[in-house]
Amino acid sequence: MSTSQGSAPRAGPEAGSAGPSPAPAVDPADQLGRLGRSWVWLFGAAMATLVPGVLMLVWPEATLHVLAVLIGVYLLVIGAFRFVAAFGRGGDRVPGLIVAVLFVLGGVLCLRNPLQTIAALSLIVGAVWLVSGIVTLYTAVATKDMPHRGVVMAVAALGIVAGIVVLALPAESARALTRLLGLWLVLLGLAETAVALAWRSALRRAGIAGRDMSGPAG
DSSP, X not given: OOOOOOOOOOOSGGGXXXXXXXXXXXXXXXXXXXXXXXXXXXXHHHHHHHHHHHHHHHOTTOOHHHHHHHHHHHHHHHHHHHHHHHHHSSSOOHHHHHHXXXXXXXXXXXXXXXXXXXXXXXXXHHHHHHHHHHHHHHHHHHOTTOTTHHHHHHHHXXXXXXXXXXXXXXOSSHHHXXXXXXXXXXXXXXXXXXXXXXXXXXXXXXXXXXXXXXXXXX
């Protein structure tokens, strides 16, 4: 008579507990979002705008070559800040990414030919400020629950005015263009500093929950 055989216990690593679960994969977009929501990141972008403006005002005799390189580096750095800030915003990231690409493209054009004419440099900077201001203003108007929405809209309007002034008032010399761009960079840098400090205030009032809030428009 044959005896029935039960299922033999499994040997090997399967017999024991499953062991520690693997660590979750790090999402690059989430990491960029956390960085973009930091008020320190916004403050860094403001300083990246303010410092070149101060340099231009205290160094008005800079040559056109130096001015083009300085503006090109400024646009590239701000493009990188805007790219990360786009991931820190809730909702649609496309407007922020468009602004970031616009700044990077303007920086590449300035650095590609540093010996270009004053008119060409004015056209690049004015167009970047005008279009980025319009996109940022549209984002602020469309995002009803944006913290400190009025401040962001004011900064966007300032960028639009800066772009119009630079495009409408062509400078006849590198010295005049340096003063004009330096003045607007200082004004924009101060306005962006106000946005960063307002965002810090909002995060402090919200406490720990504020870390998960979506940042202002990039």
